[in-house]
Amino acid sequence: xxxxxxxxxxxxxxxxxxxxxxxxxxxxxxxxxxxxxxxxxxxxxxxxxxxxxxxxxxxxxxxxxxxxxxxxxxxxxxxxxxxxxxxxxxxxxxxxxxxxxxxxxxxxxxxxxxxxxxxxxxxxxxxxxxxxxxxxxxxxxxxxxxxxxxxxxxxxxxxxxxxxxxxxxxxxxxxxxxxxxxxxxxxxxxxxxxxxxxxxxxxxxxxxxxxxxxxxxxxxxxxxxxxxxxxxxxxxxxxxxxxxxxxxxxxxxxxxxxxxxxxxxxxxxxxxxxxxxxxxxxxxxxxxxxxxxxxxxxxxxxxxxxxxxxxxxxxxxxxxxxxxxxxxxxxxxxxxxxxx
Amino acid sequence: xxxxxxxxxxxxxxxxxxxxxxxxxxxxxxxxxxxxxxxxxxxxxxxxxxxxxxxxxxxxxxxxxxxxxxxxxxxxxxxxxxxxxxxxxxxxxxxxxxxxxxxxxxxxxxxxxxxxxxxxxxxxxxxxxxxxxxxxxxxxxxxxxxxxxxxxxxxxxxxxxxxxxxxxxxxxxxxxxxxxxxxxxxxxxxxxxxxxxxxxxxxxxxxxxxxxxxxxxxxxxxxxxxxxxxxxxxxxxxxxxxxxxxxxxxxxxxxxxxxxxxxxx
Numbered sequence: 001x002x003x004x005x006x007x008x009x010x011x012x013x014x015x016x017x018x019x020x021x022x023x024x025x026x027x028x029x030x031x032x033x034x035x036x037x038x039x040x041x042x043x044x045x046x047x048x049x050x051x052x053x054x055x056x057x058x059x060x061x062x063x064x065x066x067x068x069x070x071x072x073x074x075x076x077x078x079x080x081x082x083x084x085x086x087x088x089x090x091x092x093x094x095x096x097x098x099x100x101x102x103x104x105x106x107x108x109x110x111x112x113x114x115x116x117x118x119x120x121x122x123x124x125x126x127x128x129x130x131x132x133x134x135x136x137x138x139x140x141x142x143x144x145x146x147x148x149x150x151x152x153x154x155x156x157x158x159x160x161x162x163x164x165x166x167x168x169x170x171x172x173x174x175x176x177x178x179x180x181x182x183x184x185x186x187x188x189x190x191x192x193x194x195x196x197x198x199x200x201x202x203x204x205x206x207x208x209x210x211x212x213x214x215x216x217x218x219x220x221x222x223x224x225x226x227x228x229x230x231x232x233x234x235x236x237x238x239x240x241x242x243x244x245x246x247x248x249x250x251x252x253x254x255x256x257x258x259x260x261x262x263x264x265x266x267x268x269x270x271x272x273x274x275x276x277x278x279x280x281x282x283x284x285x286x287x288x289x290x291x292x293x294x295x296x297x298x299x300x301x302x303x304x305x306x307x308x309x310x311x312x313x314x315x316x317x318x319x320x321x322x323x324x325x326x327x328x329x330x331x332x333x334x335x336x337x338x339x340x
Numbered sequence: 341x342x343x344x345x346x347x348x349x350x351x352x353x354x355x356x357x358x359x360x361x362x363x364x365x366x367x368x369x370x371x372x373x374x375x376x377x378x379x380x381x382x383x384x385x386x387x388x389x390x391x392x393x394x395x396x397x398x399x400x401x402x403x404x405x406x407x408x409x410x411x412x413x414x415x416x417x418x419x420x421x422x423x424x425x426x427x428x429x430x431x432x433x434x435x436x437x438x439x440x441x442x443x444x445x446x447x448x449x450x451x452x453x454x455x456x457x458x459x460x461x462x463x464x465x466x467x468x469x470x471x472x473x474x475x476x477x478x479x480x481x482x483x484x485x486x487x488x489x490x491x492x493x494x495x496x497x498x499x500x501x502x503x504x505x506x507x508x509x510x511x512x513x514x515x516x517x518x519x520x521x522x523x524x525x526x527x528x529x530x531x532x533x534x535x536x537x538x539x540x541x542x543x544x545x546x547x548x549x550x551x552x553x554x555x556x557x558x559x560x561x562x563x564x565x566x567x568x569x570x571x572x573x574x575x576x577x578x579x580x581x582x583x584x585x586x587x588x589x590x591x592x593x594x595x596x597x598x599x600x601x602x603x604x605x
Contacts, residue, residue, distance in 0.1 A: 201463050201472040208460055211449035219461035279451035
């Protein structure tokens with residue numbers, strides 16, 4: 001117990017204590033991610049001095065906002081021991097729904113509410129199949145991934161659906177106290193989810209069911225209700241993502257962009273420390289994962305490297321990050337350092 | 341249940357085990373098709389007494405364990421709780437009476453810490469419905485108090501159960517049952533997967549539970565352990581109960597002969 005031994009120089013303890021407290025606040029499992037992010041920023045900074053310009057940082061924030069919301073929702077699904085491959089297709093479907101409604105002169109509030117209902121319905125379908133037909137979540141959402149994408153193509157006849165709305169223009173271009181609306185939505189969504197996971201009974205049960213479903217069932221936790229709730233939540237997040245995409249682009253595209261986005265959301269969640277075995281993952285990690293992807297994309301653009309390379313880099317990054325997490329290297333270092 | 345507090349059984353006033361048993365099996369039997377899994381089993385569990393359950397594989401031990409824990413229902417004889425016949429329809433009902441089975445692997449969520457595990461689905465919380473916020477501090481305090489009472493050496497918070505030793509995990513699983521106010525604990529091979537030192541910790545814990553008046557049914561393959569911990573031994577052989585013997589009358593070789601039926605006469 002070094003702190004109770006002979007008094008070391010005072011200011012040094014304070015600094016060490018502060019660093020320890022900061023590390024604890026970040027979470028030791030996130031230190032590796034933070035280090036990775038820092039490294040990435042430094043490398044990009046050596047190539048271009050535009051990365052740290054305030055405008056560019058906000059651009060990154062806006063660019064990751066939709067992915068971030070999907071990724072946070074995906075992380076919860078993964079923590080609970082499931083997976084929602086269909087979340088990107090749900091976003092596409094809801095985007096097409098909101099755009100079609102606007103095109104047919106529905107009011108913006110009606111269009112948004114209807115799109116959210118479509119998202120919830122998509123989540124309810126996933127949840128019902130998993131709970132009542134007892135199908136594996138990967139199979140279920142792989143099926144709905146295809147079905148929802150197909151449905152959005154059917155509804156839009158495979159064409160882009162233009163959508164204009166004053167409200168959408170505002171949230172796409174305006175900001176509140178300097179924070180662009182999409183980034184604000186991500187921060188609020190992330191904060192609410194974080195509080196729920198960290199401090200409520202529901203959050204604790206979600207970790208428990210992912211960690212050991214038999215133990216959770218044994219204590220009387222209603223796993224079916226939780227699974228249903230979780231896929232409804234993912235559906236809702238998909239809808240929010242879809243609506244925000246339409247707001248950004250002023251049109252809905254029923255192409256593979258949504259599907260790609262959904263898969264990238266899984267990548268970000270895994271990068272952020274969510275474990276497919278369930279029980280592990282948190283909002284800060286998921287957001288850091290998304291941020292790393294966003295900075296990578298942004299950096300490659302700033303350095304004028306073909307953006308296709310970013311996909312290669314993401315693949316490499318995922319393998320490196322997950323193998324590091326599995327070796328628990330960082331955790332072990334943290335434990336040795338933090339032994340008291 | 342939104343609120344739970346440490347409620348553990350008090351030491352038995354009547355240490356001798358006379359009077360009404362907490363739980364009693366009377367002439368219990370169970371058949372599967374034409375096969376008799378167990379028949380004619382009678383045993384009584386008293387507060388502050390450890391009953392050992394021994395027998396070879398196929399002797400009917402697991403069936404008896406499942407009957408006590410409420411997983412299966414006997415089709416002969418009956419089960420009594422504090423002198424009154426009861427029907428244990430499922431483990432949850434058994435647990436609500438105060439009969440809890442400690443499954444080592446079924447019991448714990450590896451990614452949660454000890455406090456979160458023992459309070460799982462009976463969290464102390466404030467607020468309403470989905471917004472019930474966990475009172476981490478109160479739970480930690482009560483968990484620490486419980487661990488101290490039974491000298492269970494585990495960190496209450498900050499360490500995932502995954503990182504704990506087998507003996508510590510067993511301690512957490514037992515603490516979880518105690519927190520629910522269980523008065524009869526069924527321990528099924530509690531040291532099967534443990535090393536010597538870890539086993540000793542769990543054995544000490546069993547003795548402390550006994551001191552605190554918990555009635556224990558202990559299933560074990562280790563004759564030494566049974567003779568060290570048990571007051572009485574219930575011996576099963578090929579689906580029949582051979583008898584309940586007092587530890588004082590037994591030597592290790594007696595127990596082995598009873599199990600295998602070497603001196604059956």
